[in-house]
Amino acid sequence: MTADGELFPRPVTEPAPGAVHLPGWLDPDxxxxxxxxxREWARPxxxxxxxxxxxxxxxxxxxxxxxxxxxxxxxxxTVVDGDGAPVKPFPGWLRELAQRAAADALGAAPEPYxxxxxxxxGADARMGMHRDSDERSDAAVVSLSLGDACVFRFGNTSDxxxxxxxVELRSGDLFVFGGPSRLAYHGVPRTLPGTxxxxxxxxxxxxxxxxxxxx
Numbered sequence: 001m002t003a004d005g006e007l008f009p010r011p012v013t014e015p016a017p018g019a020v021h022l023p024g025w026l027d028p029d030x031x032x033x034x035x036x037x038x039r040e041w042a043r044p045x046x047x048x049x050x051x052x053x054x055x056x057x058x059x060x061x062x063x064x065x066x067x068x069x070x071x072x073x074x075x076x077x078t079v080v081d082g083d084g085a086p087v088k089p090f091p092g093w094l095r096e097l098a099q100r101a102a103a104d105a106l107g108a109a110p111e112p113y114x115x116x117x118x119x120x121x122g123a124d125a126r127m128g129m130h131r132d133s134d135e136r137s138d139a140a141v142v143s144l145s146l147g148d149a150c151v152f153r154f155g156n157t158s159d160x161x162x163x164x165x166x167v168e169l170r171s172g173d174l175f176v177f178g179g180p181s182r183l184a185y186h187g188v189p190r191t192l193p194g195t196x197x198x199x200x201x202x203x204x205x206x207x208x209x210x211x212x213x214x215x
Contacts, residue, residue: 015154015165018140018179020105025174026144031200035146037094038118038206041066045085048120052081060125066090066116068213073134075115075213090114098210101142105176111139111212121150121191121205129153129160129187136214140178143209145169147202149195155185171197 010023026034041064042048051059053072067090068075079085090113098113115135119127132141152175155164164185169175177184191205 013167015167016156016177016181016184018106018181019154019177019184020175021167021169022105022174022176023170024172025101025104026146026172028172028197028199031146031172031197034144034208035200035202035206037091038146038208041088041118042120045083046079046088048118049079049082059127061119061121061127063117063119064088065118066094067114068215070115070117070134075134075215090116094210098142101144101174101210102140102176102178105142105174106140106178108140108178111137113139113142113210113212115211115213117209117211119207119209121148121188121207123191123193123204125188125205126190127188129155129185131157131183131185132209132211133183135211137212138178138182139212139214140176140182141209141211143169143175143177143207145173145175146171146206146208147196147200148205149192150188150205150207151190151192153187153189154181155187157181157184160185168192170195171200171202 048064069087071081099110102108149170152169
């Protein structure tokens, strides 16, 4: 029996060149540590917020940033579309975690990771197909999942349509995409409520996305 309750380990997969899914990369203790950190980062000031898009619509996920504050479509050192507070610092241990993740998935050399975007998904939250293209660096994006599982849709670099691959991401899973897939469209069409590990004590899904700003 694996740490996440599976009879057999789920295999590592490569949905596209430069995109790798490593199931169960974080063990239960690591997941708890990361969850506790996320709860601290979510507190105001510069805490968890709802993002309003330029067209006036609101994202269904709530988000908080570390190192740099993301807003549609750029980065700032303060929460320019919220309470105006300075963004929370990006901790060194999280940089080391991102570097280890990129190395384990892609064999990538250490990069100066300096952005974390933490997205919280409630039961009805989703994320439309988009590209992570506001950074000036082409370093791989590191994505960690906590809590409820989700359907993660990983597409192509041309547009939001097919071809794409749907991957189920569970608590503790790692997904890294770089190289030819760095600017691939991706999104979360749905979460799977009630699938979080009971010991984690989390209702909903947290996605921790780690990036290199190049700023």
